[in-house]
Structure formats: structure tokens, C-alpha cells
Amino acid sequence: MRTWLIKNGRVLDPANGIDAVADVLLMDGKIAAVGPNLTASNALVFDATGMVVAPGFVDMHVHFREPGFEHSESIESGGKAAAAGGFTSVACMPNTMPVNDSATVTTYIVERARRLSPVNVYPIGAITKGSAGEELAAIGSMKQAGIVAISDDGRPVMNARVMRRAMETAKSFGLPLINHCEDLHLSAGGDMHEGFESVRLGLRGIPGCSEDVMVARDILLAEVTGAQYHVAHISARHSVAMVNFAKQRGLKVTSEVTPHHFALADIDMPPYDSNYRMKPPLRGCIDVEGVTEGLVNGAIDAIATDHAPHPGSEKMQEFERCPFGITGLEHAISLSLEKLVHPGLISLGRMVELLTVNPARILNLPKGTLTPGADADVTIFDLDRKWTFDVNKSLSKSRNTPFHGHEFRGGQVATMVNGRFVWRLDGLNLG
Amino acid sequence: MSLLGIEDLGRPEIEAILTRAKDFQASTAKYDTLKNRLLVNLFFENSTRTRTSFEIAAKRLGADTISITASASSTSKGESLVDTLNTLGAMRPHAIVMRHAASGAPHFLARYLPTPIINAGDGTHEHPTQALLDARTILDNRPSLEGLRVAIIGDIAHSRVARSNVHLLSKFGAHVVLCGPASLLPAQLAQLAPNVTLTYNIREAIQDADVIMMLRVQLERQHETPFPPGDYFKFYGLRLEHLQHAKPNVIVMHPGPINRGREISSEVADSNRSVILNQVENGIAVRMAVLERVMGASQQ
Numbered sequence: 001m002r003t004w005l006i007k008n009g010r011v012l013d014p015a016n017g018i019d020a021v022a023d024v025l026l027m028d029g030k031i032a033a034v035g036p037n038l039t040a041s042n043a044l045v046f047d048a049t050g051m052v053v054a055p056g057f058v059d060m061h062v063h064f065r066e067p068g069f070e071h072s073e074s075i076e077s078g079g080k081a082a083a084a085g086g087f088t089s090v091a092c093m094p095n096t097m098p099v100n101d102s103a104t105v106t107t108y109i110v111e112r113a114r115r116l117s118p119v120n121v122y123p124i125g126a127i128t129k130g131s132a133g134e135e136l137a138a139i140g141s142m143k144q145a146g147i148v149a150i151s152d153d154g155r156p157v158m159n160a161r162v163m164r165r166a167m168e169t170a171k172s173f174g175l176p177l178i179n180h181c182e183d184l185h186l187s188a189g190g191d192m193h194e195g196f197e198s199v200r201l202g203l204r205g206i207p208g209c210s211e212d213v214m215v216a217r218d219i220l221l222a223e224v225t226g227a228q229y230h231v232a233h234i235s236a237r238h239s240v241a242m243v244n245f246a247k248q249r250g251l252k253v254t255s256e257v258t259p260h261h262f263a264l265a266d267i268d269m270p271p272y273d274s275n276y277r278m279k280p281p282l283r284g285c286i287d288v289e290g291v292t293e294g295l296v297n298g299a300i301d302a303i304a305t306d307h308a309p310h311p312g313s314e315k316m317q318e319f320e321r322c323p324f325g326i327t328g329l330e331h332a333i334s335l336s337l338e339k340l341v342h343p344g345l346i347s348l349g350r351m352v353e354l355l356t357v358n359p360a361r362i363l364n365l366p367k368g369t370l371t372p373g374a375d376a377d378v379t380i381f382d383l384d385r386k387w388t389f390d391v392n393k394s395l396s397k398s399r400n401t402p403f404h405g406h407e408f409r410g411g412q413v414a415t416m417v418n419g420r421f422v423w424r425l426d427g428l429n430l431g
Numbered sequence: 432m433s434l435l436g437i438e439d440l441g442r443p444e445i446e447a448i449l450t451r452a453k454d455f456q457a458s459t460a461k462y463d464t465l466k467n468r469l470l471v472n473l474f475f476e477n478s479t480r481t482r483t484s485f486e487i488a489a490k491r492l493g494a495d496t497i498s499i500t501a502s503a504s505s506t507s508k509g510e511s512l513v514d515t516l517n518t519l520g521a522m523r524p525h526a527i528v529m530r531h532a533a534s535g536a537p538h539f540l541a542r543y544l545p546t547p548i549i550n551a552g553d554g555t556h557e558h559p560t561q562a563l564l565d566a567r568t569i570l571d572n573r574p575s576l577e578g579l580r581v582a583i584i585g586d587i588a589h590s591r592v593a594r595s596n597v598h599l600l601s602k603f604g605a606h607v608v609l610c611g612p613a614s615l616l617p618a619q620l621a622q623l624a625p626n627v628t629l630t631y632n633i634r635e636a637i638q639d640a641d642v643i644m645m646l647r648v649q650l651e652r653q654h655e656t657p658f659p660p661g662d663y664f665k666f667y668g669l670r671l672e673h674l675q676h677a678k679p680n681v682i683v684m685h686p687g688p689i690n691r692g693r694e695i696s697s698e699v700a701d702s703n704r705s706v707i708l709n710q711v712e713n714g715i716a717v718r719m720a721v722l723e724r725v726m727g728a729s730q731q
Contacts, residue, residue, distance in 0.1 A: 191534075199619040200438075202534035202556030202594060272535030316513050318533035320554070 001419060003027045005040055009048030009380065013055060014353040015369040024053055026376040029418040034370050044429070048380055051413055054352045055368050056088025056119075056377030059329065060359040061153075061178075061232055061256060061304035064090075064121070067108060068097025073309040073397050075109065078329075079117030081307070081396040083423035085329035086412045088377035089120040089360070089367050090307075093153040094131065101126035101137035106145035118422035119415075120377070122148040122363065124178065127166045131155040134162065136169055143173045148363045151178035153232060154279070158184055160217055167227035176228040176254075176362055179218055181239065182279065186210035191320050193266040193281040201271060203319065206281050208236035215239040219246045222253055230362055231255035233306050235280035237290025244299040254362050256302040257291045259328060259335035264288075264402065274315045274322035275402040278308065292339075295354065296346055302359040303351075305332050309398030327401045331389050333381055334408035341383075342409065348383075376419035383410040433541050433548045434721060436557035437598040445563070445599060451720035452567050455491075456713065465494035468726050471524040473516075474551070475501040475531040480687055480711060481551050481560075485528050488718035494525075494726065516540050525726045529553075534591075547725050555589045561686055562595035564717040566603075568710045569642055572682050576603035580678075582636040584610040584667060585646030585694055588617055588657075592686045593646060597623050610636035611667060614657035633667055640677040644684045645669050648694045663693070670696045674704060682706045 004026045011022040011034060023038035024031065032040075064078035073081075075092075082090050092109065094100035100109060106123050113121035125147035126137045131154070139150055150170055156179055157163045163179075170177040187210040192198050194205025215231055219242055222229035234240055234255045246253035260278070265285045269276035276282060294300035308325025315322050336355070340346045346354075360368030367377060391404035415423040421430050437445070470489045474482050482498055489496045499519075510518075512531075519527065526547045529537050534554030541548050552558040566576065573579060581600055587593045587609050600607050601624030609620055609629050621629050630636050637643060648663060674681060683695075683705045691697045700707065 194617075196619040196622055199588075199617050200594075200623060202554050202591060204555075205617075272538050313511070316511065318512055318531070318536045318539060320533045 001028055003040055003043040004046060004416070004419060005038060005043040006046045006048050006053055006378065006380065009051045009053035011053045011370065012349055012352045013370040014349050015055070015357040016371060018370070019349055024370060024378065026378070026416070026419040029376050031370050031372050031374045031376050033372055046414070051380050051382045052348065054379045054381070055356040055370050056379050056415065056417065057086045057333070057355040058359040058365065058368050059087045059090045059305050059307070059332070060302055060363055062090045062092050062307040062329065063095065063309065063325070064092045065309060066096060066112060067105065071397070072311050075112045075121060076116040077395060077397045078307070078309070079113070079119045079121060081327070081329040081394065082119045083415045083417070084395050084412065085331070086333050086379040086381055086415050087119060087329060088379065088415060088417045089122065089365060091122045091124050091148055091363055093124050093151060094126040095154050099126050099131050100124070100142070101129050101131065103138060103141040103145035106142045106147055110146045119417055120367070122146070122365065124149045124151050126150065127152045127157055127177065128162065133157045133159060136162070136166060139169050139175065140173055143175060147175070148365065149176045149178050149230070151180065151232065153178065153180045156180050156182050156184065156214060160221065163218065164221050164225060167221055167225040167229065171225060171227040174364070176230050178230045178232050179214065180232045181211045181214035181218065183210045183213045186213065190281070192269070192277065193283045195266055195284045197266040197269070206279070208238065208283060208287060211236040211280055212238040212242070215242050219243070219251065219253060222246065222251050223249065226252070228252040233258050233261065233280060233304070234291060234294070234300060235261045235283050235287060237287045240290045240294040240299050243294070244297070247299065254301040255294070255299065256304040256359070257295065257300050258304060258306045259332045260326060260402070262288060262291050262295065263335045263339045272319040273402070274317070274319055275326060275400055277319060277322050277324055278306070278326050279324040292345060295340060301354070301362060303332065303336055303354045304359065305329050309396050310400050311398055315400045325400070327394065327396050327398055329396065330394055331401070331403050331406070331408065334411045335403070337383065337410040338408060376416060378416040379412070380414040381410065381412050385409070385411055387411050432725060434559055434725060435537055435541060435548065435550045437559045437562050437595045438557065442602055445566070445602065448563055448717065448720045448724060449567055449570065451723065452563070452713065452716040455716035455719045459491070461491055461493065463493040464723055465489065465492040465726055468494045468525040469523070470494045470496045470526055470528065470722065470726065471519055472496060472498040472528045473519065474499070475529070476552070478530055478551070480714070481530065484711070484714040485551065485718050488715050488722055491715070492719055492722055494722065512536065512540065513543060516544050520544050520546050526722070549721060549725055552591050554591065556591050557595045558591040559595050560714070560718055560721055561592050562599040563721065564710055564713045565596055565644070565684060566599055567713045567717050568684065568706055569682070571709065571713070572706065573641065576600060576605045579605040579641040580608065580639055581605050581642040581644060582608045582610060582640040583644045583646065584633060584636055584669065586615045586648055587611050587620060587646070588615045589649070590646050594623070596644065597627055601626050608636045608640070612658045633673065634676060637673050637676045640681055642682055642684060643669060643677060645695045647686065647688065647690060668694055668696065669699050671698045671702070674699070684710055687711065
């Protein structure tokens with residue numbers, strides 16, 4: 001295995017309080033040292049002058065569609081897209097076919113990932129069998145097989161009693177419970193955020209309160225059960241406020257936001273463009289302000305993409321018939337820079353924290369730091385390079401993103417997993 | 432050029448259509464303006480009057496027309512909307528009139544298809560030719576739309592007729608009062624255009640109205656009960672006694688088909704204040720003006 005010396009980058013390792021120009025030495029797949037003027041006789045050198053060197057990014061919310069929907073994405077293609085976006089670890093949601101509600105499916109995903117994915121893939125198990133919201137899945141067995149959290153993402157548990165039992169079970173196994181908060185009665189039939197735009201376009205609304213009421217319920221249940229609870233893709237401002245409230249009460253409550261929910265509002269959608277259709281929907285401007293504030297004040301702990309690939313044949317339909325979701329792995333960093341760091345809303349260090357150590361801690365992963373001895377997962381990106389996102393060059397199997405043709409400032413340069421380059425902008429020295 | 436909605440039309444374009452429609456109102460003469468031009472009527476949703484109206488309009492202008500309804504087309508065989516339209520587009524029609532249950536379906540197709548599309552009603556979004564024929568009908572009874580008080584009553588939330596009318600009337604300086612129960616009258620409607628107000632009270636809506644536009648109620652087609660169905664006519668149905676609160680020369684309109692005893696009483700529907708059949712008649716004249724504009728020689 002090669003020894004790599006990453007020279008002269010701006011090393012950002014929030015977990016260790018490091019933000020300085022330094023070198024990073026990687027040996028035997030581990031971080032060997034971080035510091036100024038490092039040398040190693042046999043090392044290959046990567047010159048990172050002018051670039052940021054950070055722990056590998058952790059995306060705690062992706063859909064890799066395998067098993068069952070490999071025409072949309074696979075563990076291999078999703079893993080490649082993750083690497084291109086600077087993510088070295090991802091947690092994949094269980095809404096596959098079959099649903100990841102058993103140790104068998106979990107083991108299948110773990111094995112496929114080990115063989116085919118360039119990045120670390122951590123499965124998330126279903127809360128209930130078939131994510132049907134009724135009977136608890138084999139949570140303990142799945143934990144033994146490798147799940148890092150439970151969630152019925154996309155099909156939230158509507159029954160509060162089932163949710164309570166799920167939280168108690170999750171707590172027993174030391175697993176976080178992640179919920180896609182959406183009261184399905186309030187959101188039923190909805191196409192986009194309920195507001196002026198939905199009324200103007202004649203599309204059925206998904207009200208912000210459909211998220212809020214479930215966040216409220218879950219926080220109360222988290223208090224009763226003492227479970228570790230995480231709100232997926234938070235989008236509504238009152239939900240952000242309630243997570244803040246829960247934190248102030250000392251509950252083990254965390255939340256994540258997607259780049260598109262802080263980058264776009266409902267008014268940004270070109271009329272009936274299905275690449276802007278996702279759940280939760282792009283909210284109103286006041287909600288975008290709310291989640292941005294949450295990123296600043298700490299109510300929101302992580303940035304996660306909710307990478308949700310769908311093939312063109314499913315997105316080329318009447319708006320109301322298109323499936324929900326957009327891809328997100330390959331422009332998450334650039335959107336974070338554009339919307340949060342470049343305008344000065346958060347520091348670069350805070351951005352890195354939201355993408356590394358915070359999600360790693362929520363999922364209890366030994367990831368997200370450059371601590372000597374840690375796995376040598378490293379993300380190298382720049383802050384100023386102008387580039388244009390071309391969806392036709394995406395490594396994902398799907399093309400459903402609203403950011404095709406978008407010009408970004410700053411982006412991914414190289415991605416390392418276990419001390420090897422798994423993606424490089426210049427295509428050199430892979431493997 | 433497609434006609435997808437009233438929202439994006441300017442006053443001069445609307446005025447041109449309404450003025451031209453007046454020429455067509457007078458007689459049932461046949462023209463050869465659109466001779467050798469092909470119009471496809473593509474209806475993914477049931478409609479008798481709108482489809483027939485477009486067909487008659489096209490025939491009076493000398494166009495060839497083909498009408499296709501969704502049940503008879505290949506959509507029932509799983510063909511996607513894009514493929515259906517591409518197939519029809521390959522037959523080189525000069526325009527496609529399209530009705531679809533999904534809001535935005537014609538806008539989606541207009542992005543991919545070079546053929547001009549005339550929106551004959553998309554979901555709960557717009558129904559531009561209905562608003563145009565409504566405006567023509569009002570102008571047959573009033574010198575101008577400016578300053579008129581127009582009450583639109585019923586299920587506003589799900590009404591494409593209401594949206595198109597709000598945009599059109601507001602552009603010409605009318606004051607639009609939207610009325611219905613709160614579940615069918617989202618507050619954001621007040622921002623749809625200037626000079627729009629909302630009320631849950633039918634008396635208030637009708638007070639001093641120049642025009643009362645009733646909308647068809649389809650409580651049974653909604654997947655929930657947004658309002659107690661038994662109470663609807665009592666609180667939102669238009670009855671003769673209401674008319675005394677409106678201007679003496681008020682006109683009563685309805686896009687049809689009407690549900691007697693549901694949103695409007697028979698006495699009102701058949702009264703001398705009702706212009707419902709004039710609306711139907713004007714539909715042909717207005718659609719002739721629209722077809723001429725979209726498909727006419729100068730457009731090719």
C-alpha cells in the first residue's frame with residue numbers, strides 16, 4: 001500500500017480543533033501524522049497548496065436503490081458518485097426492494113458494498129417490517145449484521161405507539177432512530193410546498209405543518225423514551241425551532257438538512273419542472289431562512305444529501321405523477337460553499353463539521369476526523385475554482401437534479417478512502 | 432405560439448382576441464382562414480362543451496380537426512404523455528388543443544414539442560379560453576371591465592376557471608371577490624393578482640356585484656370532505672333572494688355544466704339575469720379568435 005504525503009494544504013479537522021496550513025501523512029490506510037513540514041522517505045506527494053484538506057465527508061442519508069431498483073442506482077454507481085462528491089462514507093436508507101428490514105438484506109448490502117463501492121457504505125435498517133409502519137423489524141439482528149441506525153425513510157411511522165416502541169428498541173441496541181417527518185394525512189396527495197406558489201400553479205400543497213406535527217410528536221416521544229432521535233432532511237422553520245427547544249432540554253435530538261433545502265425555495269422552481277420535486281418539498285423563503293439559521297445556531301447538526309436517483313423515464317411525466325427526489329452527491333460541497341461559506345453565513349470549519357464529525361458522531365462511526373490512527377479517509381477540495389455541473393457526466397445512473405448547468409465556485413479535487421485515491425479531478429494515481 | 436394561460440398574457444393580446452371574437456359573434460358564416468390546416472383536439476379528461484366548442488370553431492374557420500379522447504388513445508396502454516404527444520406531433524398538426532387532469536401538463540409538453548399547444552384546461556391551474564369567453568360575455572353587457580365588482584363563488588381552490596378569470600379580470604382593473612368555505616379558499620389567493628379579496632360569506636360577496644360567477648361543486652370527486660356536503664347549498668348556493676343585494680343589472684354566469692340545486696337554484700339559472708347560454712355561444716367566437724391567432728397564416 002502506498003504511503004501518501006499531502007503537502008501544504010489548509011488542513012481543517014474540526015474534531016481536533018485544527019485549521020492551519022500543514023501536511024497530512026497517510027500510511028497503511030491510516031492517518032499517520034498531521035503537522036507542518038512532515039517528511040517520509042518512501043511517500044508519494046500530493047501537492048495541496050491552496051486547497052482544503054479535510055476528513056472524508058460523511059453523508060448520512062443516501063438512496064443507493066440496491067437491491068431492487070438497480071436501474072436507478074446501484075451500490076457501485078452510487079459509491080462512485082459519492083467519491084466524486086468528496087464523500088468517503090455514506091449511510092443508505094432501507095427503502096429498497098426488498099426493504100432492508102432483515103439481517104439477510106443488511107448482509108447483502110454490506111457484502112455488495114465491500115466488493116463494489118469505492119466508499120464506505122453503512123446500511124440503515126427499517127423501523128418496521130416492510131416499512132409498513134406496523135410491526136417492528138428485526139432491529140437487533142440487523143444491528144449485528146451492520147446497520148448503524150433505523151429509519152422508515154419516505155414512509156414515516158404514523159402510529160405514535162409504534163414509534164414509541166421503536167424508540168425503546170433503538171435505545172436498547174444503542175442505535176439512533178432517524179425519522180422522515182411527514183404526517184401523511186396532512187400531506188396526502190401533495191405535490192409541492194403549500195403556499196402562494198402551489199396556489200398559483202394549481203398544485204396540491206404539502207404544508208409545512210405536516211412536518212412540524214411529526215417533529216413535535218417525536219420530540220415528546222424522545223423525551224419519554226430517552227432515545228437518540230434524529231430528524232432527517234429538516235425543511236420547515238417551526239421544526240428547526242422545535243429541535244432547538246429539544247436540545248435546550250438536553251434531549252438526544254439532532255437534525256440534518258439537505259443542500260437543496262438551504263439552496264432553493266419553492267419560488268425557484270421553473271413551472272412544473274419535476275427536477276424540483278422532492279419530499280420534503282422546497283419550502284417557502286421564510287423556511288429557507290429558518291434552516292439556514294439552524295445551520296448557524298446549531299439546531300441543525302449535519303448536511304446530508306438525501307441523494308434520491310430516479311431514471312429519466314420516471315421523471316419525464318406530468319409533474320404530479322413523477323416520483324419525489326433528486327440526486328445530490330456531486331454538488332453538495334459546492335452548494336454548501338456557494339450558499340453558506342462564500343456569503344459568510346458559516347465558517348469553513350463549521351461547514352466541514354456539518355459534513356464530517358457531526359454525522360459520524362450521530363451514527364457512532366469512527367469517522368470524520370484526521371486523528372492519527374484513524375482510517376485514512378480524506379477529502380481535498382478548493383474554494384475558488386469555477387466549474388459548471390454537467391449532469392451528463394455524473395457518475396450516478398440517474399440525471400434528476402435541478403443543478404445541471406449551474407456554475408459553481410469551489411469544488412472537489414480528490415477523495416481518499418483508506419489511504420487510496422478513489423476519485424481525482426485530474427484522474428491520476430487512482431487506486 | 433402556444434396559449435397556456437392567462438397569467439402570462441398581456442392586455443393587448445387579450446384585447447385583440449376579444450375584439451376579433453366580436454367579429455365572429457355576429458354570424459355563423461364559414462371562413463377558409465385555416466383551410467388545409469390540421470387541429471388535433473386531445474382530451475385526457477372528459478369534456479363535451481369545450482371539445483365541441485373547439486371543434487365547431489375550427490370547422491367554421493375551415494380547418495380539419497381530429498378529436499381524440501384519452502380512453503380511446505394509447506395512454507391506456509401505458510404510453511407516456513411525451514410519447515403520445517411526440518407521436519401526434521409527428522403527424523404535423525398545426526396546433527394541439529389539450530385538456531389534462533394534471534396541472535402543468537401542457538406546460539411540460541410545450542417544453543418538448545414544437546407544435547403550438549392551446550390549453551383547454553389543466554388540472555386545477557388554468558382554463559384560458561374560458562376566461563376569455565367569460566370576459567367577452569361580460570363585455571357584451573358592460574362597456575368595460577374596469578371597476579366592475581365580480582364575485583366568484585364556490586370551490587375556488589380546485590378551480591382552473593377561477594384562476595384564469597382572476598388573472599384576466601385583474602389585468603383590466605376589475606375587483607374580484609372570491610367566496611367559498613375556508614377549506615376551498617386558500618388565503619394565498621388574495622395575492623394571486625391585484626384587487627382580489629376573499630370572503631367566506633356569500634352575502635358579502637354578492638353585495639353590489641356587477642357579475643356573479645358560480646363554480647361547479649364536485650365535493651363527491653374530492654378525496655375528502657372539505658365541507659359538510661349537506662350544508663353546501665344552504666350557505667354557498669345562489670338563490671333568487673341573493674340577487675337583491677347585487678346591482679340591479681347583475682349578470683349571473685356559470686362555466687357549466689351546472690348542478691341545479693347544488694350551487695345554483697333553477698330559478699336563478701333560468702332567470703333573465705342568467706347569461707349562461709350566452710357564455711356557451713361566445714365560447715365558439717372566442718375560440719375562433721384564438722385558433723386564428725395560434726394557427727393562422729401569419730403564424731407559420
